[in-house]
Amino acid sequence: MSIRAELIDQDPSDGKAGRPLPRDFIWGVSTSSYQIEGAVTADGRGASVWDTFCRKPGQIANGDTGDVACDHYHRFAEDIALMRRLGVQAYRFSVAWPRVLPQGSGPPNEAGLAFYDRLIDGLLEAGIQPWLCLYHWDLPQALQDRGGWEVREIARWFGDYARLVARRYGDRVKHFATFNEPSVFTLFGYGFAWHPPGLTDRAALHRAIHHVNLAHGAGVDAIRAVVPRAKIAAIHNVQPSRPVGTTPEDAAAARLLDAYWNQAFPEPQLLGRYPAELAPLMEAVVRPGDFERIQRPVDWFGVNHYSPIYARADAKAPLGFAWADAPPEAPRSPIGWQLDPAAFRDVLLELHRRYRLPIYVTENGTGAVEAPNDAGEIHDRERIEYLKAYGEALREAVAAGADVRGYFVWSLLDNFEWGAGYANRFGLVYVDFATQRRIPKASAHWYARMIHAQAMEGVQ
Ligand code: IFM
Numbered sequence: 001m002s003i004r005a006e007l008i009d010q011d012p013s014d015g016k017a018g019r020p021l022p023r024d025f026i027w028g029v030s031t032s033s034y035q036i037e038g039a040v041t042a043d044g045r046g047a048s049v050w051d052t053f054c055r056k057p058g059q060i061a062n063g064d065t066g067d068v069a070c071d072h073y074h075r076f077a078e079d080i081a082l083m084r085r086l087g088v089q090a091y092r093f094s095v096a097w098p099r100v101l102p103q104g105s106g107p108p109n110e111a112g113l114a115f116y117d118r119l120i121d122g123l124l125e126a127g128i129q130p131w132l133c134l135y136h137w138d139l140p141q142a143l144q145d146r147g148g149w150e151v152r153e154i155a156r157w158f159g160d161y162a163r164l165v166a167r168r169y170g171d172r173v174k175h176f177a178t179f180n181e182p183s184v185f186t187l188f189g190y191g192f193a194w195h196p197p198g199l200t201d202r203a204a205l206h207r208a209i210h211h212v213n214l215a216h217g218a219g220v221d222a223i224r225a226v227v228p229r230a231k232i233a234a235i236h237n238v239q240p241s242r243p244v245g246t247t248p249e250d251a252a253a254a255r256l257l258d259a260y261w262n263q264a265f266p267e268p269q270l271l272g273r274y275p276a277e278l279a280p281l282m283e284a285v286v287r288p289g290d291f292e293r294i295q296r297p298v299d300w301f302g303v304n305h306y307s308p309i310y311a312r313a314d315a316k317a318p319l320g321f322a323w324a325d326a327p328p329e330a331p332r333s334p335i336g337w338q339l340d341p342a343a344f345r346d347v348l349l350e351l352h353r354r355y356r357l358p359i360y361v362t363e364n365g366t367g368a369v370e371a372p373n374d375a376g377e378i379h380d381r382e383r384i385e386y387l388k389a390y391g392e393a394l395r396e397a398v399a400a401g402a403d404v405r406g407y408f409v410w411s412l413l414d415n416f417e418w419g420a421g422y423a424n425r426f427g428l429v430y431v432d433f434a435t436q437r438r439i440p441k442a443s444a445h446w447y448a449r450m451i452h453a454q455a456m457e458g459v460q
Contacts, residue, residue, distance in 0.1 A: 019395035020457075026129070026406030027451045028090035029083060029428065030363050032136035032180065034066045035415040037096060039073035043111035046102030048138035049148070049196035056198070064421030070413050071436050073115060078438065080122045082429055083412065086444060087451040090129040092362055092408050093119070094136035094180060097161055104140030105157045113168055120172050131362075131408075132169060133177040133235065134162055134219060137185045137195070144197060149186065149208035155293075159218030163226060170227035177302050177362070178219040181237040182212045182265045191260070191319050194419055200318040203284070209260075210285040213268050213294045220296040234269060235302030235362045238262050238347050242310050244324035249313035253321035257311040260319075266301075268294045270355050301355055304363035304410070305347055305390075307338040334368040334382055335424050341393035348397035348404055358403050363410035364390055367417065367424040370441075378430045378441040387443060391450075409447060413438065 034050045054065035072079055083091055097104065099112035123130045135158070139148060143157060162178070188195040190205035199205075216234050223230050241258035243250035259277035267275050272295040274282045307326070314322040326338040333339055344364070351359055366386040372378050387409065398404050414427035422433055428444040431437075 019392075019399050021395065021398055021454070022405060024405070025454070026090050026360070027447075027454065028088045028092060028129075028131070028406060028408035029086065029412040030092040030408040030410050031072070031412050031415065032094045032133070032138075033096035033099070034069070034136070034138040035411075035417070036070040036072040036079075036413055037099075038066065038068040038071045040067050042073060043099075043115070044102055044109040045096065045112055046098035046104070046109075047141040048096065048098045049141055049144045050138050052141050052144075053196035053198065059198070060419055061421040061423050064416065066416045068433070069416045070431050070433075072413070075436065076115075076119050077122055079412065080119075080126050080128070082438060082440065082444075083123075083128055084126040085440075086428070086448045087455070088128060089451075090131050090175075090406065090408065091123055091412070092131040092133060092177075094133040094138075095165055096138050097135065098138060098140040098142075100164065101140065101161055102142070104143035104146075105160055108164055113164075116169060120169055124172060129175065130169075130173050131175040131177070132165070132173045133180050134158075134165060135178065136180040139196075148197060149190075149211050150204055151207075152211055152214065154211050155214035155218045158215035159222045162219035162222040166223040166226035166230070170223070170230065174227075174229070175231045175233075175300075176223050176227075177233050177235045178216045178223075179212060179265070180235045180302075180362075181304055182209075182216075182234070183261045184237055186212060186264070187260050192323065202281075202318055205260075205319075206278075206282055207285050209264050209278075210282060210290070213265060214290065216265070216269055217294040217296045220298060224296075231299040233298050233300040233302045233357075233360075234265065235304060236262070236266050237304040237306075237363075238266075238351060239305055240308045240343050240347070242308050244310045244312045244327075247313065250311065253311040253313040256319070256321055257309060257323075261309060266355065269298070270295065270301075270357070298357065300405075301351055301357040301359045302362040303347065303351060303359055305344050305361065306364070306366075307333075308340055308343050333366045333386065335366075335420075337367065339386065339389070341389040344390050345393040345397045345400075348394065348402045349400055352397075352402040352404075358405045360406040360408070361394065361404065362408050364407065365410035365426050367420075367426045369423060370414075370425050370430065372430065372432075372439060376439065378439060380441045380443045383428075383441070383443040384446045387447065 186208045243254040259275045263275040272291040310324040312324040331339040414425040414431040417424040430439040
């Protein structure tokens with residue numbers, strides 16, 4: 001990418017602030033299958049729960065769907081070229097389970113598998129490491145019809161899917177993640193009805209949590225058996241959970257949200273137990289031997305971090321608490337998410353202290369409602385400021401001892417932002433969804449320059 005002086009900040013300390021990172025620190029970008037691929041009926045892909053959910057009136061802003069998204073399925077080579085020009089060393093993407101197993105289990109779809117061959121080969125040719133995530137929320141609808149995450153059998157279905165993927169790509173992919181943000185798709189899908197399957201059912205939520213944890217263990221075992229040297233993890237979203245008010249009830253609500261959001265998956269997966277707030281609630285679904293099945297050795301911790309979250313006590317809500325807004329005086333991003341880089345630093349330090357695994361930040365970034373100016377450029381200064389501030393927080397955490405080894409911006413491209421549809425843009429690269437034209441934003445130029453400066457520092 002040519003560095004366009006008028007589009008980048010001239011501060012020579014951009015995002016570096018003089019604190020050294022490990023020499024082999026990885027800079028990357030992240031995406032996910034349903035959010036970018038489109039081509040939802042191409043070449044034998046089966047339906048996913050998101051295809052179904054998007055068709056329910058009122059669920060997605062503007063009635064948007066992932067039917068076309070960024071058409072990455074057909075334009076992946078152009079997207080790899082964009083990454084190459086950014087200078088990223090790694091790309092985290094997810095495999096669409098229904099593209100490779102249209103019914104979720106049973107016969108694989110060769111055309112779907114071949115798509116990821118092309119993607120992985122293209123990345124390797126471009127010198128970019130493929131980091132493969134098995135599950136970023138697009139469950140095959142056929143498995144949802146058989147009970148989805150509520151049935152225990154899904155751990156075996158997921159293990160079989162993981163084995164298929166590991167066998168096919170394990171010769172070229174070295175970094176695998178089982179799940180992306182399991183707490184989001186379980187809590188939003190079964191507690192708040194904001195994601196598929198659209199339920200507010202506490203017992204169903206607890207079944208889903210436990211079966212995702214069992215599936216994680218089965219997935220780790222399947223990948224390890226096929227690719228013994230693979231580096232395997234799960235990716236968790238971790239952000240401080242805060243009470244919106246000062247009452248003891250709000251404090252309890254924040255503790256419960258913390259348990260569902262930050263602990264329901266890492267604690268059993270890494271420490272072999274549910275957190276105290278959840279343990280009694282999970283008793284009905286946990287069977288003898290389950291924690292041994294769940295707590296399988298992993299190699300790294302994937303953390304996605306955006307903003308603190310807030311809870312308010314609400315006795316009438318299915319979970320006993322409501323999702324709440326940050327205080328009005330809190331600094332916010334253009335789409336209203338609280339800005340708090342110190343929280344990011346503290347989360348990294350706490351994860352290091354608690355789990356003692358190498359940490360990779362697999363998502364961090366900020367959303368905006370954006371359009372090109374008359375010159376066709378996107379001057380996303382707020383995103384650059386965000387990336388600088390959060391980059392500095394990361395450096396502070398590393399300087400204080402956190403073992404953080406990589407950072408992936410969410411996201412490479414503007415994409416389908418779930419319930420917000422295409423309104424909220426998180427990309428370093430702008431996507432004109434009418435024409436599929438890609439335009440690197442000022443932040444893309446900034447990120448390229450920062451990665452280049454880091455590389456230069458490393459060779460000195
Ligand atoms: O777009 C999402 C992504 O799918 C999961 N993490 C948060 C991002 C921004 O909301």
